[in-house]
Amino acid sequence: MFILKGIEQLTNAISKAKKIRPRVEFDRFGRYRVSGSKGGYYTVICKKSDNNYKTVECTCKGAEQGLACYHAAAALSLHIGLARRQQTAE
Template sequence: MFILRNKQQLAKAIDNAKALHPKVRMIEFGEYQVTGSTGNVYTVLCYRAGGEKIVDCNCPSRVPCKHSAAALALHVHVAARRGH
């Protein structure tokens, strides 16, 4: 889990996600399943708590990861379309 403060936090994860093209499926707004490069499925949650933007992936890395970056891209897209 990490608090999203700026795009630079995700720079490496974004590059990895672009290279690997992970599959992202929206379960509901704020909850996503991401299939990693080895076929493992991870759950990523995107939400606000205490005025902070939180991104939480259940993969073992526990840092801004490619799964988080991929899910966050879909989350931002859906939020923009919904006017959030």
């Protein structure tokens, strides 16, 4: 799990995601499944903690160590778009 402070943090993960182009499946708002480079899927959970930090969880090894992985970057691009749509709908 890592705390998302800004998009700069994701620069490397985003370029990796662009190269690998993982498949992102929508589960529900804030919960996504992202395909791994060696097959299988990782679950990415994006949420706001009680103290208003944006936290991102992924079930891969990298994220376990607090790294911003490309699964998270791929899921976040979908999540941010959805969150924006939700805000304009309110």
